[in-house]
Amino acid sequence: MTLQQRINAFSKLGTFLSQFSRTNIAQKEGVAHNDLFFDGMKHQFKLARENNGWFTQENILFALEGWAALLTEEKLSEWMSGYNDAFAKAQSQKTVAIIMAGNIPLVGFHDFLCVLIADQNVVIKQSSNDKHLLPYLAKYLEYVYPAFKGRISFTEEKLPAHDAVIATGSDNTARYFEYYFGKKPNIIRKNRNSVAILTGDESEEQLKALGEDIFRYYGLGCRNVSKLLVPEGYNFDAFFKAIYSWSDVMNDAKYANNYDYNKAVYLMSLFDLLENGFLMLKEDESYGSPIATLFYEKYESKESLDLKLSQDADKIQCIVGDNEKLQDFKSLIPFGKTQKPNLQDYADGVDTIAFLVSILP
Structure with a gap:
């Protein structure tokens, strides 16, 4: 798959997600594979809520609205501008393990997106608190672009062979991650x-x-x-x-x-x-x-x-904070915008795409 094909795949996912908002859940004309996935997506909300009482439909839909707004061809292309040559020169794919948190709906989706759009294979160990939504969206991606099949896997057991790790957890689990994964290329996130x-x-x-x-x-x-x-x-x-x-x-x-x-x-x-x-x-x-x-x-x-x-x-x-009143402070986020990050807003300020480029063969 070319970078443009991967961008197209995720933009189709964004179009699919745009049907689910806090104000309205309704099918739109021309959305790929709606006959297979639309009703099933609504069922995932129920499963996620039953599995985790903090995952209200309101908050799940808020998360989906955010991703629908970001997964457009324009925004994905702008984000990936400058990386096409780096991905094209790669001799083979690496396998990146992602260990995800489960505190909010789809909290690990950005890492998932980064690995796949960088044309790498991904194996995911989800939190038991958030285990329904992402596998369903991954299945949708495989239907949109069958080339993703065999490149996305989920595990509840010990991680299979992998080349790099992205792990998110607490300060305590970070010490565990550093002990077990410290010899591999990694991004290990702690409490913030x-x-x-x-x-x-x-x-x-x-x-x-x-x-x-x-x-x-x-x-x-x-x-x-x-x-x-x-x-x-x-x-x-x-x-x-x-x-x-x-x-x-x-x-x-x-x-x-x-x-x-x-x-x-x-x-x-x-x-x-x-x-x-x-x-x-x-x-x-x-x-x-x-x-x-x-x-x-x-x-x-x-x-x-x-x-x-x-x-x-x-x-x-x-x-x-207020950028006009606090001009001496850098990178202030306007009031009300913390849960609406852009694609370039990497957790802990660590550029995940740059990390993935650095491990390419």
């Missing part, structure tokens, strides 16, 4: 969290959008904001008012149970809390806050904040 910098001058619209960064996927993703960085004397009233539209999150029993449990622990420990009935704010220097909790930390100056973020760069996935 995302933060938002507030100045006190944010608009109501910006703070409402920040709610999306906090509550989407119940805050379980590494791109979810789990901590606020606020100036001394910051008043949280406007923040609490702006995020009230997310109060329905308490209707989910799993979230509500976490809220009640963590609140009880904090109160018994005599921690000072700010809370509004569905989110607790706790002053804490850590980055990874529990479900239904948001940590916050005060800063004295933008200079001291910049130093802190630089020192803790290996703990941070995304930094959210």
Whole structure:
């Protein structure tokens, strides 16, 4: 398969996924293999939800909307511009093992896309928390372009022979990964969290959008904001008012149970809390806050904040803020956009395509 054929295959997948959105699930004319896959895709939502209570249909469809928007011929071609010669010169394919997390729907899809569009073989060890959606999409790709058959495999056992590894997990599992895979070319990802910098001058619209960064996927993703960085004397009233539209999150029993449990622990420990009935704010220097909790930390100056973020760069996935008010900070993500990354937004800032090019024979 040429690079253009691989781009075409994934753009057809994007067209297929565009039929599934939070506002409407309906077949479109001319979508390849709809007769075989459309109804089955809806069944996958049910299976995913039964397997993982955090995978609501709302959040599954949000994830599919994101991929449908990215998997277009234009965006894939722009992303891959400059790589055609590197892929064409490869003498043979390598086999890349991907060990995936399962915290949010299709969290490992970007790695899967990178390996296949780079014309490499892939063997996937999925998390038990997210094991239904990706195999179904892989089967769709095999129908769209049969050349993918035999190049995509899934395993629940020990990984078969492979040449390189992309593994995502916690700080603890990363040590395991480094021990077992350290001698092979690898990308090994550890715990990371995302933060938002507030100045006190944010608009109501910006703070409402920040709610999306906090509550989407119940805050379980590494791109979810789990901590606020606020100036001394910051008043949280406007923040609490702006995020009230997310109060329905308490209707989910799993979230509500976490809220009640963590609140009880904090109160018994005599921690000072700010809370509004569905989110607790706790002053804490850590980055990874529990479900239904948001940590916050005060800063004295933008200079001291910049130093802190630089020192803790290996703990941070995304930094959210107002680019106009915080011009000294690089790579700020606008409010409400953390869960809508571009194809070039690589996890931990490590260019997966460049890594794959580096292992080509």
